[in-house]
Amino acid sequence: MRKILLILSCVVLFSGMTQAAILTVFSDNGISGTNLFTWPGGASGSIFQSSVAVPSLTVAPEGKYTMLTQPISGGFDGWGVFYLSGGRPSKVDLSQFQNGEIRFWLYTTTANMTLSFEHLKSGVDCQGNFGTTSKDCFDFNTVLGGLLNQWVLVTVPMIGPGYSVDMKDLYSPFEITANVGATFYIDDVRYVDSKGTPVFNVAIKNVSNQQPASVLTWSGGLTANWVRADQYLELAVDPYNNQTWGVQIYTDNKGSGANPTFSTTIPAGKSGSNPAGLVDMQKTSATLPLAWSIKAGTQTAIAAEPATAEPNDNGQNGNPTDPHAFQWLYMEDAQTPAIPSENTNQFQNGNSFVTVQDNAGIHFGQSDFEFGAQYPPNYIYLEANFKNALTPQTYQTSTLRVEFFTP
Numbered sequence: 001m002r003k004i005l006l007i008l009s010c011v012v013l014f015s016g017m018t019q020a021a022i023l024t025v026f027s028d029n030g031i032s033g034t035n036l037f038t039w040p041g042g043a044s045g046s047i048f049q050s051s052v053a054v055p056s057l058t059v060a061p062e063g064k065y066t067m068l069t070q071p072i073s074g075g076f077d078g079w080g081v082f083y084l085s086g087g088r089p090s091k092v093d094l095s096q097f098q099n100g101e102i103r104f105w106l107y108t109t110t111a112n113m114t115l116s117f118e119h120l121k122s123g124v125d126c127q128g129n130f131g132t133t134s135k136d137c138f139d140f141n142t143v144l145g146g147l148l149n150q151w152v153l154v155t156v157p158m159i160g161p162g163y164s165v166d167m168k169d170l171y172s173p174f175e176i177t178a179n180v181g182a183t184f185y186i187d188d189v190r191y192v193d194s195k196g197t198p199v200f201n202v203a204i205k206n207v208s209n210q211q212p213a214s215v216l217t218w219s220g221g222l223t224a225n226w227v228r229a230d231q232y233l234e235l236a237v238d239p240y241n242n243q244t245w246g247v248q249i250y251t252d253n254k255g256s257g258a259n260p261t262f263s264t265t266i267p268a269g270k271s272g273s274n275p276a277g278l279v280d281m282q283k284t285s286a287t288l289p290l291a292w293s294i295k296a297g298t299q300t301a302i303a304a305e306p307a308t309a310e311p312n313d314n315g316q317n318g319n320p321t322d323p324h325a326f327q328w329l330y331m332e333d334a335q336t337p338a339i340p341s342e343n344t345n346q347f348q349n350g351n352s353f354v355t356v357q358d359n360a361g362i363h364f365g366q367s368d369f370e371f372g373a374q375y376p377p378n379y380i381y382l383e384a385n386f387k388n389a390l391t392p393q394t395y396q397t398s399t400l401r402v403e404f405f406t407p
Helices: 140-144
Strands: 005-008 022-027 035-039 050-053 066-069 077-082 101-108 113-119 126-129 136-139 152-157 170-178 184-192 199-206 226-228 231-238 246-251 278-280 290-295 355-358 361-363 378-385 394-396 400-405
Touching (some): 022 170, 066 077, 077 113, 140 152, 170 184, 231 355, 231 400
Parallel strands (some): 005 394, 126 136
Antiparallel strands (some): 035 077, 066 184, 113 126, 113 170, 199 231, 226 378, 246 355
């Protein structure tokens, strides 16, 4: 039996960004509540009022789609997310976000709009209108600054001058209405428990119980080729007002602080010159390949965990076909050179092959275009190939980097 001690330390670069909790109320992946109602009248999701669309000559700030609302007869029109239980109004406690804010993207033809938060208790509803009423929290004219017919990030603190939204018993955490029957689009509605900055959360957690861990390790089945790590990286991002952004992952085994530092006499561009993966602590020219896969957080981490596979077994270039291969991408290194004999391209910041997530969603497949709906937090899994591992030996990297970037 081979016993190989492997310790993978994860160095995460936060780039000065805030860590905070995020609750997505509406996105490509759906809603956080139980029901989506539209008005005036009509059934939930009426195609006459609300449908999935994107304004002409624009792209969705999040994912691929937005919520389009159009008037039926020239009067007011809108929609909201609600919580019901047994067909009766229920409530959700969002007091965790009491000192934070709601954020959403708005593309509208008018500023004559109302944002509402509806409660089970009477007398505590809070609205933001065009103009002023006794329930107003803010004025859409001020929020939009006259910026119509373009995407604008709307941010509303839950506590502001002269008002405080009660977050303990929300029947609806988001209701949006155009008061004059205008066309408008909404995208990526979310609550954040901080204010005014992007959010970038990365944590190491055990797959088995989703509890925090300090390192990524491999403990079982090390006689196999590809083996998943016992831990995963939990990722949650709120880009704030950035419409084009991404998160990339790579090792930096020749960089400052690398332990061990990859070193080889093989010329760059030849097989064996790629520093990516886990490095042999004694023979620092030897590595074990790593691959990564990202999943939406709609299940537990153990339920979402992908089956292991050789990433190249995708049926291309004469390789075998493994139905699980498409979801795994080889890990690159900051100093990965172009290696024609291995079909390996030189590392490039922001390249799709190192990008786990961007404004279009999570990178669920190997294609440059396979980005799809996310539901934060998302899970990044790692697998390592032990085919050429020696025993007893230690392999590790101390420079696995996960970075938020903008162009």
